[in-house]
Amino acid sequence: MKSAQVPESDAFPTRRYDLVKEFTIALAVTVLLSAGLAGLFSSPNVPPTTLASWSTAAPNDFTATAVAELAGTSTSAQYGPPYNHVPGAGQKIGPLGLQRAAGVRIPVDPAEDFVLRPLRQAPEQPEVTAALAQWNAASADQQQSWSSAYADALNKAPDGDPAKAAPGDYGPVPVLTARLLTLARAGSLDGQLLSPGRFYQTAYTKPMLFLADGLYLSDRATEQHLTGAQWGMMNETGNYPGQAWLWLSTFWYQIDPFKSSKNADAEIWAIMAVLSLALILVPFIPGIRSVPRWTRVHRLVWRDYYRTRR
Amino acid sequence: MTSSWTGAVRRYALRRLPSEKLIPETQPVYMASWIYVFGVLTVSALVVVLVSGGVLALMGPGWWHVSGVGRYVNSVHLWSVQLFMAVMVIHLWGKFFMAAWRGRRVLTWMTGAVAFLVSLATAFTGYLVQQNFDSQWISGQAKDALNATGIGAWFNVFDFGQMLMWHVLLLPLAIGLLSVWHILLVRVRGIVPPIGATAPGDGR
Numbered sequence: 001m002k003s004a005q006v007p008e009s010d011a012f013p014t015r016r017y018d019l020v021k022e023f024t025i026a027l028a029v030t031v032l033l034s035a036g037l038a039g040l041f042s043s044p045n046v047p048p049t050t051l052a053s054w055s056t057a058a059p060n061d062f063t064a065t066a067v068a069e070l071a072g073t074s075t076s077a078q079y080g081p082p083y084n085h086v087p088g089a090g091q092k093i094g095p096l097g098l099q100r101a102a103g104v105r106i107p108v109d110p111a112e113d114f115v116l117r118p119l120r121q122a123p124e125q126p127e128v129t130a131a132l133a134q135w136n137a138a139s140a141d142q143q144q145s146w147s148s149a150y151a152d153a154l155n156k157a158p159d160g161d162p163a164k165a166a167p168g169d170y171g172p173v174p175v176l177t178a179r180l181l182t183l184a185r186a187g188s189l190d191g192q193l194l195s196p197g198r199f200y201q202t203a204y205t206k207p208m209l210f211l212a213d214g215l216y217l218s219d220r221a222t223e224q225h226l227t228g229a230q231w232g233m234m235n236e237t238g239n240y241p242g243q244a245w246l247w248l249s250t251f252w253y254q255i256d257p258f259k260s261s262k263n264a265d266a267e268i269w270a271i272m273a274v275l276s277l278a279l280i281l282v283p284f285i286p287g288i289r290s291v292p293r294w295t296r297v298h299r300l301v302w303r304d305y306y307r308t309r310r
Numbered sequence: 311m312t313s314s315w316t317g318a319v320r321r322y323a324l325r326r327l328p329s330e331k332l333i334p335e336t337q338p339v340y341m342a343s344w345i346y347v348f349g350v351l352t353v354s355a356l357v358v359v360l361v362s363g364g365v366l367a368l369m370g371p372g373w374w375h376v377s378g379v380g381r382y383v384n385s386v387h388l389w390s391v392q393l394f395m396a397v398m399v400i401h402l403w404g405k406f407f408m409a410a411w412r413g414r415r416v417l418t419w420m421t422g423a424v425a426f427l428v429s430l431a432t433a434f435t436g437y438l439v440q441q442n443f444d445s446q447w448i449s450g451q452a453k454d455a456l457n458a459t460g461i462g463a464w465f466n467v468f469d470f471g472q473m474l475m476w477h478v479l480l481l482p483l484a485i486g487l488l489s490v491w492h493i494l495l496v497r498v499r500g501i502v503p504p505i506g507a508t509a510p511g512d513g514r
Binding site for chain 1: 333334335336337338339340341342343345347350351353354355357358362374375381382384385386387388389390392393395399404406407408409411412413416419420423424426427430433434437440441442443444445446447449450451454455457458459460461462463464466468469470471472474499500501502503504505506507508509510
């Protein structure tokens with residue numbers, strides 16, 4: 001399909017064609033359709049989850065998550081760049097580790113940012129002050145030992161209820177997490193996790209990471225068919241079309257080897273980058289650029305032309 | 311009269327795109343299919359998207375959560391985006407099967423393909439700035455993909471302010487410029503002739 005073989009369009013006979021009229025009719029149709037569909041179906045608006053609503057609806061999940069933050073075992077604590085330095089963390093595309101190369105540019109220390117700082121900044125009760133002092137005076141190993149033991153005890157307790165946890169050496173952890181739960185349920189933690197010391201702010205990185213570490217958010221997502229296994233990337237809440245155009249990106253997550261790969265995100269987005277580039281460069285790709293000639297779809301589009309040419 | 315840069319630009323523009331090519335009243339006879347309608351439908355849906363989004367921008371991102379009229383305008387924005395994406399994809403497939411890049415029209419294809427990809431990014435950031443559960447969940451999932459490729463270190467999907475700026479300024483500006491460029495290229499080169507067509511009078 002060399003350009004030299006394609007005649008100029010103005011070499012062909014013409015017929016009257018009113019572009020402005022066509023656009024006006026098209027605009028009227030899209031306005032009417034958009035307005036009509038909006039009137040009929042509205043748009044989804046499921047309220048966001050707040051730290052207050054999470055801690056009220058699922059206090060045991062909240063507590064377990066706070067303990068995991070102190071123990072350094074939560075998803076956020078183990079995440080790596082761009083949030084924190086974690087040896088070995090970060091996805092790779094083959095040998096290429098772009099996640100690590102980008103570095104830690106949005107620093108997040110989950111134990112400090114999600115639990116300890118909010119407790120220090122809240123009006124302190126004597127037992128919380130003492131618990132914080134005990135935590136700060138302990139070695140990292142001791143802190144890890146207390147929080148891991150408490151996490152295990154909560155795991156074994158009926159419904160993960162802290163009140164039903166077996167007695168043990170948990171140090172100050174139960175006091176700290178119980179106080180954090182109280183702050184969260186009162187609504188004050190939502191504000192405290194935003195960037196401290198600034199009045200105007202727009203970044204919700206810390207509260208979102210904390211929320212995402214718990215199970216409550218993903219449970220709500222599952223109810224709304226939004227999780228990865230439910231092709232959630234192309235869904236939205238309720239019975240709305242969602243981002244159907246992301247079907248191909250979602251597709252890769254459903255199949256092996258990506259379904260079970262720890263580098264799935266990096267690998268899939270590398271594939272999508274290549275495919276996107278291929279879309280842009282279709283006219284230059286041998287084989288792909290010849291598909292229109294091999295198929296008969298163009299005979300349908302230009303059937304009048306081909307019929308009269310015969 | 312001495313030559314000026316302004317005059318040179320005007321002469322170049324008029325030579326490449328005289329008014330009869332920019333807003334023609336005729337088209338080649340082979341332009342006779344419903345598939346041609348989807349290009350203009352894409353432009354018209356984009357107009358509805360931009361106008362409804364403009365009203366939402368006028369009133370601010372929180373308005374549609376507290377106002378019935380705002381909710382309706384948000385719904386118009388949502389459904390016009392759905393229409394825009396649907397007709398654009400049909401337009402794209404149509405142009406693929408017409409091999410519409412032939413005859414020095416490669417740049418027309420490429421600007422259209424980039425506009426499609428930028429539209430995906432614009433719709434994605436739109437979902438992020440809704441300030442509801444969808445925004446929370448989509449940002450929570452998307453961060454992993456963006457972080458895995460290193461992009462997340464600079465493009466923080468949890469930063470509502472950054473995402474709002476991308477959604478209402480940078481990406482619409484890119485789509486607008488790409489769309490104008492794309493349409494001007496269509497007008498400059500004209501409608502691609504059918505595959506295998508020869509010019510009338512050409513004995514090939």
